[in-house]
Amino acid sequence: MTETHNEFIDFQFGIMDDLANGRDFRKVAKDARDKIKEIYDTRNNSGDKIPSGLELGVDVNRICNLKCSHCYLADTHIQNEYSNQDDLTSQDWKNLIYDAKDFGVRTLSIVGKEPLLSPDTTKIILETAENRGLNYRILTNGTLIPSEINWLKQFNFSFTSISFDGDEPNHDKIRGQGNYQKALEGLRTAKKAGLENLTANFTTMTHNVNSLDKMLPDLVNAGLDYLSVGFCFETSYNDLSLIPTQDIFYKTIDQLKNASKNIKSITLNLMGKENSEIVAGLWNQGYFKKQNSAILEDFAPSLLFPINDSPKTFAHLTILPLVNYSGFRIGPEGIVTDFCEDLMQHPLKGFGNIKKDSFAELYEKSKTRWKESSENYYQTLQNSLLRK
DSSP states (O other): OOHHHHHHHHHHHHHHHHHHTTOOHHHHHHHHHHHHHIIIIIHHHHTOSSOOOEEEEEEOOSOOSOOOTTOOOGGGTSOOOOOGGGOOOHHHHHHHHHHHHHHTEEEEEEEESOGGGSHHHHHHHHHHHHHTTOEEEEEEOSTTHHHHHHHHTTSOOSOEEEEOOSSHHHHHHHHOTTHHHHHHHHHHHHHHTTOOSEEEEEEEOTTTGGGHHHHHHHHHHHTOOEEEEEEOOOOSSSOGGGOOOHHHHHHHHHHHTTOOTTSOEEEEEEETTTTHHHHHHHHHTTOOOGGGOEEEEESEEEEEEEEETTTEEEEEEEOSOOTTTSEEEEOTTSEEEOSSGGGGSSSOOOSEETTTSOHHHHHHHHHHTHHHHHHHHHHHHHHHHHHO
């Protein structure tokens, strides 16, 4: 491990110690912002290998063929007033991606709402990203992959992520009857077509954690490469009975102990704000050990903690508050939001529109929100740490 890696490990452990010891969260946030600027600016210009660069998230539409009870998007749970009359044109999308690449965006993530319901627009976005040399990935519920595979297989996705929320009974409880088999067939079809780095996104909830060991053999047989585990978090609209507690983290690990060695790696993702109660409990118990930690070089140096060797299984802890600094998300009508919190609100407002503002102007607008969002981030995490 390099001296630079050790520096960032020490810094993030220092943040957690400061918050746990009651230091003013605003001062902690200021220190974090300064360090993030160093990562993204100073070190990038000096050629340091700690990663930098921006991510652009794309919502191709605001419609979905499913209605998942744990979804963080507000418009899943209330009447959707979306009309595609104001959607960006094909040329708008092309111009956006050209501007994004010129500005320094390295990764394009097609994340919503269900991109395979808008195949023509999705293809245009992907073709432009391919031509501009961007790294790109897609997130889908998987049910429509079989009908769209002929064009999907033409693209070299860095990751194709499909959502699975347990074995058949548990998945269908969240996503609707029959959708487990449809998603499974989507994974199977993607594998046969040669798509690489097929990843299952599993959201851990109170009711489905004990079905992980039943789900995984089905996914491995269908062609799974990677498993990414997240933990459901509270919004104003989703079902609060689904939100996991700290003990669920340990149950998740227990469910993975016999996971197939054919899975290349498994990551349990914990976010400092959204999963603050779980993170705080684990921190105060001494679960996170500095001597066992490593750095994940992806947009920012977040922390990795090994759990199992075969398959390689890690806890991935995000402490640095990158929201409003490392990129943003653009919707079909051009509205610009952060990657998560703005989309949890109704009505959706965002902080700009690509039809009116240049990419550079939108990035500057995003950064004006960073101080407040980083302070909110650490206030939430500190409250959880001091409650435990």
